[in-house]
Amino acid sequence: xxxxxxxxxxxxxxxPAETTSFFESFRPLVEYSGHCEIVICPSFLDLExxxxxxxxxxxxxxxxxxxxxxxxxxxxxxxxxxxxxxxxSHVIVGHSERRRYFGETNEGVLKKxxxxxxxxxxxxxxxxxxxxxxxxxxxxxxxxxxIGALSDGQFARIVIAYEPVWAIGAGETATPxxxxxxxxxxxxxxxxxxxxxxxxxxRILYGxxxxxxxxxxxxxxxxxxxxxxxxxxxxxxxxxSIVNLEL
Numbered sequence: 308x309x310x311x312x313x314x315x316x317x318x319x320x321x322x323p324a325e326t327t328s329f330f331e332s333f334r335p336l337v338e339y340s341g342h343c344e345i346v347i348c349p350s351f352l353d354l355e356x357x358x359x360x361x362x363x364x365x366x367x368x369x370x371x372x373x374x375x376x377x378x379x380x381x382x383x384x385x386x387x388x389x390x391x392x393x394x395x396s397h398v399i400v401g402h403s404e405r406r407r408y409f410g411e412t413n414e415g416v417l418k419k420x421x422x423x424x425x426x427x428x429x430x431x432x433x434x435x436x437x438x439x440x441x442x443x444x445x446x447x448x449x450x451x452x453x454i455g456a457l458s459d460g461q462f463a464r465i466v467i468a469y470e471p472v473w474a475i476g477a478g479e480t481a482t483p484x485x486x487x488x489x490x491x492x493x494x495x496x497x498x499x500x501x502x503x504x505x506x507x508x509x510r511i512l513y514g515x516x517x518x519x520x521x522x523x524x525x526x527x528x529x530x531x532x533x534x535x536x537x538x539x540x541x542x543x544x545x546x547x548s549i550v551n552l553e554l
Contacts, residue, residue, distance in 0.1 A: 311342070311533035312346060314347070314348065315346070315347040317353075318350075320541055321353055323353055323356040326360065331360075333366075334361070336543060338364075340547075342553050347366060347368055348397065351385055368394065369395050369396060369397030370397075371399050372399065372400070373398050373419055374386055375422040391427060398428045399433065399468075399535075400420050400431065402433045403433060420454075420461075421457070429464060430464075430466070431465075432453065433514070442489060446493060450493065454467070455500045462509075463505065466512065467509060469511055481515060483531075486528065491530050494509070497509050511532050513534055514537070516538075517534045518539050519545055536549060
């Protein structure tokens, strides 16, 4: 049985003081939430504060991006070894906003995924279509070049997040049935490339305007193994109510 992952992507929100305040409220709300893995990804400037605030708890901290080189003259970039040394366990790779606003390509996503794995980080690799009509063709291409090129051993250590780009920040969510169908399609791609066992074990998260009001119907779908939550993860009570959903 796949252990759900409930991830929070804070994007470009919160300063260190706000991060401390969040965890003071959030920690007791999820103290007994042992049914899932909890991963929160603050901004780079808040990582140290978040790691300190969650020490001794089951809450894990991840970064929102990384660069594929270990070090060098790459002004403004942050490497996998730096992220790992800060106490992080996870990193988001290939988020749709990185693709849309910063020109990230499938090839770049692959390089970042490998760089994360090389230092022991767990990459949450994002895939997703901009328009509902061409979902399968886009997902096939993203999978082929950004995930399918991994070795079997590398693939076994990643998490996939499916985010329909048309839903992110728009208040629109795929229906539970549509989301499950797409997750099933991704799992088929995995089976064809990596085999049935890998397809059964891979955790595929859903991301796209997740809120407490729609999370229960989505997580009830057996194909959905958790969430990558945006705006609703910024409020400790709201995010805790999503974390604490159990079937």
